[in-house]
Amino acid sequence: MTRSHLSTRYQQTAELNMDQIFAQAADPENISFGMGLPDEAVFPSEALAQAFNEAIATAGASIFQYHDTQGPLSLREKIAALTATYFDYRPTADQIMMTQGGQQAIDIIGRAFLDKDDHIIVEAPTYMGALDAFDSYEPIYHEVSLEADGMDMAQLEATLQQYPETKFVYTIPDFQNPTGVTMSLAKRKQLLALAAQYDFYIIEDSPYRYLRYTGEAVPSLAALDTDGRVILISSFSKILSPALRTGWLVANPALMALFLKIKSGLDIQPSYISLMAIDHYLAKHDIQAHIATINAKYRDKCALMLACLAADMPDTVTFTQPNGGFFIWVSLPEGVNATTLLAEQMLSQAKVVYVPSEMQYASRQVTHQFRLNFTGATPDDIRTGIARLGQALHQHLFVAQ
Amino acid sequence: MTRSHLSTRYQQTAELNMDQIFAQAADPENISFGMGLPDEAVFPSEALAQAFNEAIATAGASIFQYHDTQGPLSLREKIAALTATYFDYRPTADQIMMTQGGQQAIDIIGRAFLDKDDHIIVEAPTYMGALDAFDSYEPIYHEVSLEADGMDMAQLEATLQQYPETKFVYTIPDFQNPTGVTMSLAKRKQLLALAAQYDFYIIEDSPYRYLRYTGEAVPSLAALDTDGRVILISSFSKILSPALRTGWLVANPALMALFLKIKSGLDIQPSYISLMAIDHYLAKHDIQAHIATINAKYRDKCALMLACLAADMPDTVTFTQPNGGFFIWVSLPEGVNATTLLAEQMLSQAKVVYVPSEMQYASRQVTHQFRLNFTGATPDDIRTGIARLGQALHQHLFVAQ
Numbered sequence: 001m002t003r004s005h006l007s008t009r010y011q012q013t014a015e016l017n018m019d020q021i022f023a024q025a026a027d028p029e030n031i032s033f034g035m036g037l038p039d040e041a042v043f044p045s046e047a048l049a050q051a052f053n054e055a056i057a058t059a060g061a062s063i064f065q066y067h068d069t070q071g072p073l074s075l076r077e078k079i080a081a082l083t084a085t086y087f088d089y090r091p092t093a094d095q096i097m098m099t100q101g102g103q104q105a106i107d108i109i110g111r112a113f114l115d116k117d118d119h120i121i122v123e124a125p126t127y128m129g130a131l132d133a134f135d136s137y138e139p140i141y142h143e144v145s146l147e148a149d150g151m152d153m154a155q156l157e158a159t160l161q162q163y164p165e166t167k168f169v170y171t172i173p174d175f176q177n178p179t180g181v182t183m184s185l186a187k188r189k190q191l192l193a194l195a196a197q198y199d200f201y202i203i204e205d206s207p208y209r210y211l212r213y214t215g216e217a218v219p220s221l222a223a224l225d226t227d228g229r230v231i232l233i234s235s236f237s238k239i240l241s242p243a244l245r246t247g248w249l250v251a252n253p254a255l256m257a258l259f260l261k262i263k264s265g266l267d268i269q270p271s272y273i274s275l276m277a278i279d280h281y282l283a284k285h286d287i288q289a290h291i292a293t294i295n296a297k298y299r300d301k302c303a304l305m306l307a308c309l310a311a312d313m314p315d316t317v318t319f320t321q322p323n324g325g326f327f328i329w330v331s332l333p334e335g336v337n338a339t340t341l342l343a344e345q346m347l348s349q350a351k352v353v354y355v356p357s358e359m360q361y362a363s364r365q366v367t368h369q370f371r372l373n374f375t376g377a378t379p380d381d382i383r384t385g386i387a388r389l390g391q392a393l394h395q396h397l398f399v400a401q
Numbered sequence: 402m403t404r405s406h407l408s409t410r411y412q413q414t415a416e417l418n419m420d421q422i423f424a425q426a427a428d429p430e431n432i433s434f435g436m437g438l439p440d441e442a443v444f445p446s447e448a449l450a451q452a453f454n455e456a457i458a459t460a461g462a463s464i465f466q467y468h469d470t471q472g473p474l475s476l477r478e479k480i481a482a483l484t485a486t487y488f489d490y491r492p493t494a495d496q497i498m499m500t501q502g503g504q505q506a507i508d509i510i511g512r513a514f515l516d517k518d519d520h521i522i523v524e525a526p527t528y529m530g531a532l533d534a535f536d537s538y539e540p541i542y543h544e545v546s547l548e549a550d551g552m553d554m555a556q557l558e559a560t561l562q563q564y565p566e567t568k569f570v571y572t573i574p575d576f577q578n579p580t581g582v583t584m585s586l587a588k589r590k591q592l593l594a595l596a597a598q599y600d601f602y603i604i605e606d607s608p609y610r611y612l613r614y615t616g617e618a619v620p621s622l623a624a625l626d627t628d629g630r631v632i633l634i635s636s637f638s639k640i641l642s643p644a645l646r647t648g649w650l651v652a653n654p655a656l657m658a659l660f661l662k663i664k665s666g667l668d669i670q671p672s673y674i675s676l677m678a679i680d681h682y683l684a685k686h687d688i689q690a691h692i693a694t695i696n697a698k699y700r701d702k703c704a705l706m707l708a709c710l711a712a713d714m715p716d717t718v719t720f721t722q723p724n725g726g727f728f729i730w731v732s733l734p735e736g737v738n739a740t741t742l743l744a745e746q747m748l749s750q751a752k753v754v755y756v757p758s759e760m761q762y763a764s765r766q767v768t769h770q771f772r773l774n775f776t777g778a779t780p781d782d783i784r785t786g787i788a789r790l791g792q793a794l795h796q797h798l799f800v801a802q
Contacts (some may be wrong), residue, residue, distance in 0.1 A: 004601060005568050007516050007538075010659055037467055045462040052453050053673075061446040064642035066438055100501055100668035107667055111537055115408050118518065132666035136512055137408075167406050199404060241465035247674040258411055264532030266508055267501035268665070270648040271675060273453075 009138055016100050031385035034353035036177065037376030039301075042294045043241050046190060047285055048277065056275035067272040069264050071098030071248075075279040079248055085288065086210055087232070089223040091250045097259055098270045102207050102235035102247035105135040106170075108262050109203055109231060112255070113167050114139050121159060121169040123151055125329075125360040125369070127177045127205065129171055141362035142166070145175065148320075150183030155188045160198045168201040168231075173221060174209040177327025178371035182323060185218050192221065195229045207235045208249070208325035209282045210291050213299035215323040228252035238326070239291055244274050296322075298375050304326075305374040305382050312390030314397050319372075328372045332353070333397065338370045341396060350392035352385050410539055432786035434694055435754035437578065437727045438777030440702075443695045444642050448686055449678065456677035468673040470665050472499030472649075476680040480649055485613055486689065488633070490624040492651045498660055500672045503608050503636040503640045503648035507571075508534040509663050510632060513656070514568050515540050520558060522570040524552055526730075526770070528578045528606065528759040531571055540761035543567070548578065548720075551584030554591045558637045561599045568599075569602040569632075574622060575610040576726025579761050579772035583724060586619050593622065596630045608636045608648070609726035611692050614700035616724040629653035637679060639727065640692055644670060645675050696725075699776050706775040706783050713791030715798050720773075731755075734798065751793035753786050 004011060049314045056063055070076070076093035081346065084090035099105040106129070114120070114137035120129070124143035134141075141157045150173065160166060173183040183191075195202050204221040222232045235247035251259060263269070280392035281287075305328060309319050313330075320329045332338060339356040346352050377385060405412060457464055473479070477494035485491035500506040500662065507530070515521070523531070525544035535542075543560045546553045561567060565692035570592065574584040584592075598601050604621040623633045636648035652660060664670070682688075706729060710720050714731075721730045733739060739757040747753050758770035778786060 005602060006510065006659070007514055007519075009516070010513060010662075035467060040462040040466050043462045043465040045457075045465060048465060049454070049457040052457060053450070056446075056450045056453060061441040061444045064444040064446060064449060064644045065441050066436060066643045076542060103666075104668040111408065112411060113406050113408055115410070118408075129669065132662075136663075168536045201406060208493065242669075243465045243673040245668065245670070258407070261411075261533075262537075265504075265530065265537060267505040267646065269646070272644040273671060274672060276672065281576065401717050 009136060021252075025313070028353045030347065031381045031388070032353040032354050033372040033376060033377060033385060034355050035372050035376065038238055038242065038326075039297065039375050042297055044281070044285065044290055047281055048241060051281035051284070052273070052277040055273065055280045058280070059276060063273055063276055065272075066205065067269060069097075069260050069269045071096075071270055071275055072214060072272065075275050075282070076248075078279065082231070082287065083234070083250065087206070087220040087222055089220055089232075091222075091232075095250050095256065097249050097251075097263065098275060099233075099247045099249055099263070100270060101134065101237055101242070101245045102175045102205065102233045102269065103129050104263075104266065105233040105247055105249040106113060106130050106203075106205065107136070108249065108259055108266070109168075110134045110137045110139075111262050112258055113201070119163045119166045121156065121166055122362050123171055123176065125178055125357055125366070126170065126362065127172055128355070128360045130205065131362055134170075139309075143362050145324060146179055146181050148181060148222070150181060150187040153187055156233045157194060159195060160200075161299070164198055166198065166200050168203050169195070170203040170205065171221075172205045172208075174206050174218075175211065175322055177208070177325070177328075178327050178355065179329040180320045180322025180325050180327050181329075182218060188219065188221055188224055192224055192229070196227065200203070200229070203233065204230050205233045207233070207238050210232070210239050210334060211295055211298060211326070212324040213295055213302055222250065228254070239287070239294065240278065240281070244278060246270070246274055246278060300383065301374045302378065303378075304379055306370065308383055308386035312386050313388070314394050316397060317393060326373050326375050328374060330370050330372060332368045332370075332393070334368050336397070337367045339367055342370070345392055345396065346389070350388045352389045352392070354389075403714075410537060420678045431748065431752050432778065432782045433754040434773040434775070434778060434786060435776065436754050437774050439639055439727075440698065440776055441645065443624065443698055445682070445691055448682055449642060452682035452685070453674070453678040456674065456681045459681070460677060464674055464677055466673075468670060470498075470661050470670045472497075472676055473672055473673065473680060474592050476676050476683070477649075479680065479683045483688065484623075484633075484635070486649065488621040488623055490621055492633075496651050496654060496657065498652075498657065498664065499652050499676060500648045500650055500664070501668065501671060502638055502643070503606060503645045504530050504534065505650055505664075505667065506605075506634040506650040507531050507606065507669070508537070508607070509650065509660055510569075511535045511538045511540075512663050513659055514602070520564045520567045522557065522567055523763050524572055524577065526579055526758055526765065526767070527571065528573055529604065529756070529761045532760075532763055535571075544763050547580055549582060551582060551588040552592070554588055557592070558595060561595060561601075561630075563564075565599055567599065567601050569604050569605040570596070571606065571608045572622075573609075575607050575619075576612065576723055576728075578609070578726070579728050579756065580730040581721045581723025581726050581728050582730075583619060589619065589622055589625055593625055593630070597628065601630070602763070603631045604634065605631050606634045608634070608639050610635070611640050612696055612699060612727070613725040614703055616697055623651065632656070640688070640695065641679065641682070645676055645679060647671070647679060701775050702775045702783065704781065705780055706773065706787060709784055709787035712785050715795050716764070718794060719800060727732070727774050727776050729775060731771050732771060733769045733771075733794070735769050737798070738768045740768055743771070746793055746797065747790070750764065751789045753790045753793070755790075
């Protein structure tokens with residue numbers, strides 16, 4: 001080829017991406033806190049195996065045929081009930097569309113709303129997969145800093161004053177990825193009031209909400225919304241199994257026809273086999289009880305990692321105190337580059353994997369922080385891994401002084 | 402909402418889309434030749450049920466975890482062998498990436514290559530799902546007419562002279578969707594020569610190649626390609642089951658890293674459960690023998706529909722004579738609008754569903770043709786449906802004179 005055929009959006013230099021982290025995490029010598037992995041031990045593997053069996057036996061050959069784009073009604077009805085339980089908000093089954101994990105829901109929203117150079121607001125930091133998806137549509141990002149109780153509302157309002165054409169705010173209000181932070185009720189109300197004032201959508205991405213270990217639930221944005229401004233995304237990845245690749249999107253009926261058209265262009269329809277297996281699982285098992293079991297296990301892992309961090313980190317290192325979810329967010333002294341540190345020291349010497357902050361900010365400018373996952377590792381690996389990380393950081397920060 | 406938040410690409414009026422056809426096809430009173438449905442009776446349902454069982458039992462809990470974006474090596478190796486058998490071209494497993502049906506491969510290619518107003522060439526008519534996918538990237542389409550042996554090469558060359566910046570030519574060379582036409586060897590060679598001369602990629606979308614009922618196989622474009630210009634797309638949807646949602650993309654190594662990055666942003670990774678079930682199926686069963694069984698059945702259906710069309714259509718109606726695949730393409734006299742006819746007469750009175758040509762041309766300007774699927778209907782439905790169609794057309798064309 002004598003010219004570049006690539007879209008301009010991909011003509012920049014390649015950067016560290018999620019796929020590379022998957023690869024690094026797979027090196028058996030490394031203890032990985034990188035990927036957001038659930039603990040395999042909590043998968044209801046037997047029950048899911050049986051559910052696949054029953055779904056296929058019940059439907060017969062028809063389960064292997066093309067079906068519809070939105071997903072089976074019986075499953076969407078069960079998701080409506082699950083949403084009522086955990087989000088205090090009951091959508092109709094018609095408002096729910098199945099997606100290929102929550103990730104595809106993010107991409108569909110990007111495609112529906114974004115032209116090149118449109119304005120959107122994201123948390124700083126935010127879910128790197130959302131940035132991957134939105135990047136394809138080449139929006140102009142505005143970042144709003146996260147505080148211990150969610151977005152800095154003064155900064156959000158100032159941003160909206162400057163960019164009133166903002167199309168949506170993308171937020172992960174519950175046990176945020178990557179920080180573990182949960183948005184307070186007061187801030188949720190403020191966000192909704194601003195959405196009405198500046199006429200934008202709120203994308204509430206909430207795959208972790210089911211996983212609360214301490215403290216009281218805060219009402220969901222969808223529950224507080226009175227005029228169809230919230231588009232809710234969730235998924236079975238963190239509460240059943242990520243390999244099911246089953247998420248969903250809840251939106252007002254006016255948007256659903258377009259979302260279905262987009263989904264059809266993306267991959268025609270979801271895998272009916274997996275969806276019917278989930279439907280059978282949910283019909284036969286108490287998913288609330290299953291989630292309670294998961295929470296008991298993850299509560300301990302979260303507490304253990306926080307205790308290890310408190311014991312092993314240098315004094316100049318700080319970290320968040322999540323009440324649920326998958327992640328703890330660690331801040332090194334400013335000026336320390338966590339990406340370089342990962343590449344030059346952690347992977348090769350300390351043999352510990354984390355996700356550096358750089359790729360988790362829309363600006364790609366903040367480099368002294370990183371994300372740790374506490375659900376995927378064993379308690380022993382948490383102890384050993386955080387000890388190794390602490391040792392390496394003590395050494396590095398001492399040398400750096 | 403007081404303003405439109407939608408991307409400009411979706412601010413036009415809604416048109417008939419694939420999802421609506423699915424819905425119409427579902428009306429039990431209608432005989433549907435609309436969707437490209439395989440015959441459920443040819444699915445290896447027992448074997449697939451067992452394969453899901455075995456895959457889950459063998460892997461245990463780990464099958465339900467996140468895996469990698471490209472898909473399991475053992476399956477990609479089997480696809481490499483399948484490609485060698487049916488395409489006379491043997492890629493390495495590294496050149497293969499699993500996708501959510503062939504549809505997602507098309508979307509990934511659009512995202513990788515296309516900026517707004519980039520030039521691409523498609524067949525006229527072409528696969529409507531490809532138009533759905535490419536539309537998102539807002540390219541400028543140039544259409545090249547299909548003849549009985551593939552694209553009009555003089556028209557293609559003239560188009561390339563006028564638009565030498567063309568990024569790729571998208572073609573379905575085998576039993577094309579929607580016309581059933583197969584590109585001749587001479588034209589394949591000409592296409593590759595033009596690709597070298599004008600420096601563009603060829604997207605060879607070939608899900609139907611396995612399904613030849615009459616005549617001799619023509620070498621694939623991938624087999625004839627000597628400099629990595631062909632990106633091959635195929636799928637298990639037509640030879641195993643569409644509900645597996647499993648397709649793949651074969652590309653030169655230089656492109657693979659970008660395709661993986663894009664796939665990761667779209668939906669992180671494929672469903673490992675379905676992929677491992679297919680891997681188990683292929684390890685245990687002779688897929689060539691299975692394909693031969695399918696072909697015997699579809700050969701009869703194709704011949705039956707062609708015979709019914711010959712008997713029942715008015716003289717002014719013409720249709721293609723496919724050697725394989727899923728579809729026959731019917732042309733009414735110019736001036737007859739097949740979309741209007743479908744909406745006003747076929748669905749309500751004749752109770753027959755086809756896909757009107759309008760949505761199968763990038764220009765959306767050709768309205769007097771339609772696509773018929775012959776694999777999904779029973780022989781009785783083919784007889785009855787084509788008779789009804791013929792009757793309605795006799796009536797309509799007589800009145801129209």
